[in-house]
Amino acid sequence: MKNLILICAACIIGSLSTSCEKMFGNFLEKAPGVDITVDTLFSSPAQVEILLAGIYEQGLYNAYPTNLWKIGTTTYNNYNNYSFVCNASTTDEMEANTGWWQSNTNNIGNWSVGTGTTYDTRYYVRWYVIRQANLMLENVSKSPIDANYANQIKGEMKFIRAINYFEAWREFGGQPIIDKVVGVTDPLIKQSSCDSTVNFMLKDVQEAIAVLPDTYPTNLRGRITKGAALMLKAKILLYAASPQWNTATPIVSAVNPADNRFICLMTKDVNRWKVAADAAKAAIDWAPSGGIALVTDKGVDKNFKYVWEIPDNPEIILASKNQKTAGKYTSNSPWSIMVNGAFNSGGWSGFNPTQNFIEKFYDKRDGTPQTWSDTGNDLNQKYAELDYRFKQSIAYNGNYFNWAAPIVETFLGPGTVGKHSSLCITGYWLYKFIPENWRNQSGVYNLEVNWPIFRLADAYLWYAEALNEFNGTPPQAAYDAINIIRSRSGMPNLPTGLTQVQFRDRLIKERAVEFFAEESRFWDVRRWLIAGQDGIESGPMTGLKIYKITGTTPQQYSYQRFVFENRVWLGDKLYYWPHNPTEVMKGVFTQNPLW
Numbered sequence: 237m238k239n240l241i242l243i244c245a246a247c248i249i250g251s252l253s254t255s256c257e258k259m260f261g262n263f264l265e266k267a268p269g270v271d272i273t274v275d276t277l278f279s280s281p282a283q284v285e286i287l288l289a290g291i292y293e294q295g296l297y298n299a300y301p302t303n304l305w306k307i308g309t310t311t312y313n314n315y316n317n318y319s320f321v322c323n324a325s326t327t328d329e330m331e332a333n334t335g336w337w338q339s340n341t342n343n344i345g346n347w348s349v350g351t352g353t354t355y356d357t358r359y360y361v362r363w364y365v366i367r368q369a370n371l372m373l374e375n376v377s378k379s380p381i382d383a384n385y386a387n388q389i390k391g392e393m394k395f396i397r398a399i400n401y402f403e404a405w406r407e408f409g410g411q412p413i414i415d416k417v418v419g420v421t422d423p424l425i426k427q428s429s430c431d432s433t434v435n436f437m438l439k440d441v442q443e444a445i446a447v448l449p450d451t452y453p454t455n456l457r458g459r460i461t462k463g464a465a466l467m468l469k470a471k472i473l474l475y476a477a478s479p480q481w482n483t484a485t486p487i488v489s490a491v492n493p494a495d496n497r498f499i500c501l502m503t504k505d506v507n508r509w510k511v512a513a514d515a516a517k518a519a520i521d522w523a524p525s526g527g528i529a530l531v532t533d534k535g536v537d538k539n540f541k542y543v544w545e546i547p548d549n550p551e552i553i554l555a556s557k558n559q560k561t562a563g564k565y566t567s568n569s570p571w572s573i574m575v576n577g578a579f580n581s582g583g584w585s586g587f588n589p590t591q592n593f594i595e596k597f598y599d600k601r602d603g604t605p606q607t608w609s610d611t612g613n614d615l616n617q618k619y620a621e622l623d624y625r626f627k628q629s630i631a632y633n634g635n636y637f638n639w640a641a642p643i644v645e646t647f648l649g650p651g652t653v654g655k656h657s658s659l660c661i662t663g664y665w666l667y668k669f670i671p672e673n674w675r676n677q678s679g680v681y682n683l684e685v686n687w688p689i690f691r692l693a694d695a696y697l698w699y700a701e702a703l704n705e706f707n708g709t710p711p712q713a714a715y716d717a718i719n720i721i722r723s724r725s726g727m728p729n730l731p732t733g734l735t736q737v738q739f740r741d742r743l744i745k746e747r748a749v750e751f752f753a754e755e756s757r758f759w760d761v762r763r764w765l766i767a768g769q770d771g772i773e774s775g776p777m778t779g780l781k782i783y784k785i786t787g788t789t790p791q792q793y794s795y796q797r798f799v800f801e802n803r804v805w806l807g808d809k810l811y812y813w814p815h816n817p818t819e820v821m822k823g824v825f826t827q828n829p830l831w
Contacts, residue, residue, distance in 0.1 A: 278379040295365040295396040298556040298687040300570035328592040345804030349814040369393040391447035398440035409499040429497040464554035467690040470515035477508035478763035513702035519695040536726030541628040547686040555686040588662040591778040603728035631665035662779030710739040774805035
C-alpha cells in the first residue's frame with residue numbers, strides 16, 4: 237500500500253497538470269519560483285474546477301481500447317488489458333483476431349498472478365483517484381466557493397470514490413478503507429472485509445444521493461447526477477445479492493476460513509434481493525426527474541442503435557467523456573483499434589462475435605425459438621428472423637456496415653471470397669459502437685466519444701432479476717420490466733407462467749443481448765457463477781463458414797458450424813483476481829485462494 241501512497245503523493249500535482257492541460261491550455265503554468273501547494277489548489281473557484289476536471293478525467297471509467305490513464309509520466313493503456321472488447325473476448329461474446337490481446341493468452345489458460353496491472357489497467361490509477369477525491373473532500377469547503385456548490389462537489393467525489401471502490405471490489409473482493417488523505421509516514425491500512433467494503437460504498441453513495449442535482453445544463457452533461465448515484469447504489473446491491481457474494485461459503489475457500497470474509501459476505505440472505513429490487517425501482521422512478529427515458533421513438537429496427545451511437549441520448553444517465561473526441565486513424569482512436577482494415581477504415585485490429593453468442597439471440601421476431609443445426613442452406617432466412625438487436629449489434633454476411641462497406645461479405649466462396657472474410661475468424665465482425673459516419677480517409681474526423689456507464693435499461697433488468705430471485709417465482713412486475721426492454725426492439729412479451737429458473741435463464745440471455753459488448757457479461761457471468769460453464773469461458777467456441785449457393789437470386793448462402801478454439805478455464809479461482817504480490821508481501825492484502 238505504501239507503494240500506492242508514494243505513487244499518489246509524488247504524482248498528484250504533476251498528473252493533475254497533465255490531465256487538465258488539454259482542457260485548460262496554459263492556465264496551469266506557474267510563475268518562476270512559485271510552487272503549487274494544496275493551498276494553491278483551493279485558492280480560487282478556477283483552481284477548484286481544474287482539480288475537479290482532472291478527477292473526472294481519471295475517475296470515470298472509459299472502456300474503449302485507447303491510451304487513457306496516466307500518472308505522471310506513466311501511461312496505463314486500455315489496449316492490452318481488461319477493457320471493452322478484450323473483456324468481451326474472454327467470454328463467449330467475441331474473439332480478438334489479433335494475437336497480442338491479453339484475452340487470447342487467457343483463453344488458452346495462460347493466467348498468472350502478475351503485478352496487479354496484468355488484467356486491470358486501473359489498478360494504480362484507481363488509488364490515485366481515491367486520493368484525489370479525498371483531497372477534494374477534505375479541502376473544498378475551505379475554498380472561496382458557494383457552500384451549496386461545495387456540498388455538491390463532495391457528493392460527486394463520494395460517487396467517484398464509491399465507483400472506483402466498486403471496480404476493485406468486484407475484481408478482488410474486500411479493499412482497504414481509505415477515507416482520508418494518507419501520508420507516506422502513516423501506517424499501512426490493511427484490507428477490510430467484503431461486508432465492510434460494501435457498507436463503505438453504500439454510505440458514500442447514499443450521501444451523494446442526498447446532495448446531487450437531478451440535471452445539469454446541456455454544456456455540463458457528463459457530470460454526476462442523483463440518478464447516477466441511484467444507479468450505482470442499485471448495482472452495488474444487486475452484486476451483493478448475487479451468488480458470488482451472497483453466501484456463507486465462497487465458491488473457492490481460503491486456507492484460513494477466517495479469510496473468506498474478504499471474498500464473500502459470510503451469510504446468505506434472500507432479503508438482499510429485495511433491497512436490490514427496491515434500489516433499482518428507485519432509479520426507475522427517478523428517471524423522469526432527470527429527463528431520462530428509454531429510447532422508443534426511432535423504430536424497432538433503429539432504437540437500439542440510437543442508444544449506443546448517439547451521445548447524451550435520453551437513455552444515458554451517465555457517460556464517461558474523458559476522451560472527448562476522436563476521428564481518423566490515430567493510436568488514440570478507439571474505432572481504429574476495433575475495426576479491421578478490410579472495411580477501408582485504416583483499422584488494424586478487429587473483433588469477431590462467436591456463434592455461441594449469436595445463439596443468445598434466442599427468439600425470432602415472432603417470439604418462437606430460433607433453431608440452429610451444424611449445417612444449413614437457410615442462413616439468410618435465419619438472420620432475417622432474429623431479434624432486431626442482432627442487426628444493430630453484429631456485422632454479419634449481407635448486413636450493412638457503413639459508407640465504406642455497405643454490404644458485409646464474410647463468405648468463403650465458391651470462387652471469389654468475400655471482401656471482409658480475411659482474418660474473420662468466426663464469420664462475424666463487431667458492429668456495435670462503430671459510428672456509422674466514422675471514416676478514415678475523408679469526412680468527419682471529430683466525433684464525440686462517450687462510454688455509457690449507466691443507462692436506464694440496466695435498471696429495468698436489475699429490477700426484473702431481483703424480483704424473480706426474491707419472490708421465488710417471477711411476479712408480474714418482473715415480466716413488465718423485462719418486456720418493456722424487449723418491446724422497444726420489436727420483440728413480443730415473454731410467455732407467462734415461467735418458473736424462477738426459467739425466468740432467470742431468459743433474463744440472463746436478455747442481458748447478454750441488450751448489453752452486448754458493454755462490459756456487462758464478463759461480470760454478470762461471474763456474479764452468477766456460470767463463467768466456467770462450457771460455451772461461456774470454457775470449452776468449444778464456434779463460428780460459421782459461409783458459402784454461396786450457386787444459381788440463386790437473390791443470392792442465398794449455406795453455413796457450416798465449426799470450432800475455432802477450445803478455451804481453457806483454470807478453475808473457480810478465476811472468480812476472484814489475484815492481488816498485487818508486492819502488496820500481499822507487505823501484509824496489505826491476503827492473496828485470494830489458489831493464486
